[in-house]
Amino acid sequence: MRSVLVTGGAGFLGSHLCERLLERGDNVICLDNFFTGRKENILHLMGNPRFELLRHDIVEPIVLEVDQIYNLACPASPVAYQYNPIKTIKTSTVGVVNILGLAKRCKARVLHCSTSEVYGDPDVHPQREDYWGHVNPIGPRSCYDEGKRVAESLCVNYHHEHKLQVRIIRIFNTYGPRMDPDDGRVISNFITQALRGQPLTIYGDGMQTRSFCYCDDLIRGMMLMMEQDHEIGPVNIGNPGEYTMLQLAEEVLRAIPESRSTISHVPLPQDDPKQRCPDITKAKALLDWTPAIDLQAGLEKTVAYYRKELACK
Ligand code: NAD
Ligand code: UDP
Numbered sequence: 001m002r003s004v005l006v007t008g009g010a011g012f013l014g015s016h017l018c019e020r021l022l023e024r025g026d027n028v029i030c031l032d033n034f035f036t037g038r039k040e041n042i043l044h045l046m047g048n049p050r051f052e053l054l055r056h057d058i059v060e061p062i063v064l065e066v067d068q069i070y071n072l073a074c075p076a077s078p079v080a081y082q083y084n085p086i087k088t089i090k091t092s093t094v095g096v097v098n099i100l101g102l103a104k105r106c107k108a109r110v111l112h113c114s115t116s117e118v119y120g121d122p123d124v125h126p127q128r129e130d131y132w133g134h135v136n137p138i139g140p141r142s143c144y145d146e147g148k149r150v151a152e153s154l155c156v157n158y159h160h161e162h163k164l165q166v167r168i169i170r171i172f173n174t175y176g177p178r179m180d181p182d183d184g185r186v187i188s189n190f191i192t193q194a195l196r197g198q199p200l201t202i203y204g205d206g207m208q209t210r211s212f213c214y215c216d217d218l219i220r221g222m223m224l225m226m227e228q229d230h231e232i233g234p235v236n237i238g239n240p241g242e243y244t245m246l247q248l249a250e251e252v253l254r255a256i257p258e259s260r261s262t263i264s265h266v267p268l269p270q271d272d273p274k275q276r277c278p279d280i281t282k283a284k285a286l287l288d289w290t291p292a293i294d295l296q297a298g299l300e301k302t303v304a305y306y307r308k309e310l311a312c313k
Contacts (some may be wrong), residue, residue: 001050003027003065005108007099008059008072010037013113013171014181015045016219017070019270022048029066033057036075041178058095059087062102068226069110071099074148076115078141078269079184085143092147093154098157102167109165109223111226112155116172116276117145124276126242129170129234139271152234159232167225172238172278176215176298177305186245187212190252191299193308194259204268206246211277213239214298217291224287231286238278248295255299 004021009013009030014037021028022045030042031054045051056062058073074091075081081088096112103110119127120135135145158164175187182188193200221237243251249263273292285288 001025001214002026002067002254003029004277005031005064005066005069006072007031007069008037009267010039010042010053011072012041012076012176013176013215013218014070014072014172015041015171016043016215017072017222018051019043020219020223022050022178026050028052029054029064031058032073033168036077036080036180038180041124042280051278054200055312058098059090060064061098063219064102065146066102066105066108069108070222070226071096071110071112074113074144077183077185078144079281082140082143086098088143089147092144092151096151096154100154100164104162104164109167109168109226110155110178111169111222112151112167113222114152114170115144115148115169116236116278117141118149118152118170119276121271125275126240127236128279129236130135137270138270141271142154156232165231168233168235169222169225169237170234171218172213172214172236172276173210174215174218174238176302179216181309184212186210186248187252187302190249191256191303192200192310194252194256194261195303195306195310197205197260199262199264200249200252201266201274202249202263203247203266207244208275209242209244209275210248211238211240211242212248212295212298213237213291214293214301215218215230217293221283221287221289228287235286236278236280237283237289239295240278240280240282242275242277243295251295251299255296255303
């Protein structure tokens with residue numbers, strides 16, 4: 001039976017991945033330092049004899065025997081990753097060295113989760129994998145963006161120097177159930193604000209764009225990338241449906257018809273990328289992957305989750 005390590009397994013995406021891997025019959029070791037992860041995300045898996053939980057920080061080395069490693073450990077919300085920027089950099093550098101070293105020792109295949117943030121504030125649109133990006137190396141987002149860029153470099157160099165089997169995906173904004181209601185990302189903010197009758201906080205004029213992928217689609221793409229034998233990547237995984245933040249606010253309010261929330265404009269954070277949309281030609285060709293769930297359907301599922309979540313608080 002296959003043994004799979006999921007770092008960041010108690011987080012939003014990690015918890016969905018652990019679930020899918022258990023369904024497939026794998027042994028799953030979920031490793032997390034619980035910085036942004038939550039026990040509630042994985043509580044329902046705890047009784048499964050093939051599931052194991054380790055509280056550990058990837059910045060410290062660890063010795064385990066595994067066949068595959070999905071490396072998701074890293075805060076993803078700008079609020080969370082800017083809370084302790086040096087720690088964020090360590091997670092994507094020292095932490096990734098530790099994970100690649102572990103993989104090298106036990107000859108495991110690694111899938112590393114990179115991000116569309118490596119493209120920075122892109123001047124090429126939509127973004128293809130061969131675009132090098134436009135990142136401010138000393139701005140407030142650099143601890144995440146540059147950390148993830150170093151991590152990609154580490155992955156390809158471990159592959160070239162040590163023949164390590166690595167896979168890199170660049171994840172574009174992904175949402176769905178189990179996103180921490182307080183994590184500060186736009187979809188969790190807008191939905192919780194709409195459900196609480198608070199104004200939806202649009203940063204800046206709201207004309208900046210993002211492309212939102214539902215979590216189930218993303219996890220499917222991630223697992224397909226791990227299983228294919230031909231390409232280390234990077235490969236973009238995201239939904240090309242592109243929305244301005246004003247349009248997103250409208251969609252959220254449409255999904256919560258009883259909401260009386262208005263819209264309020266607050267200052268735009270420094271270096272906030274103006275546009276973001278994946279070119280997924282490579283994922284389509286290599287993995288035969290396209291997202292199946294559009295924003296409206298995904299918001300419906302996500303709103304249902306937050307209704308329950310907020311009712312419990
Ligand atoms: P998340 O914050 O919910 O999950 C990250 C998990 O990693 C948390 O459980 C956190 O406690 C854990 N973690 C953080 N630092 C750690 C460390 N040093 N050691 C051990 N565990 C640590 O975020 P998410 O949205 O689930 O993102 C998962 C991965 O996907 C991240 O690597 C992120 O960069 C990447 N990603 C996500 C998105 C998205 O839109 N969700 C977009 C691009 C990339
Ligand atoms: N944003 C917003 N209101 C919020 C939170 C975010 O308008 O309450 C905007 C933010 O300025 C950015 C976009 O939504 O342009 C996506 O932000 P998020 O933090 O979700 O992810 P990012 O893609 O910036 O990492």
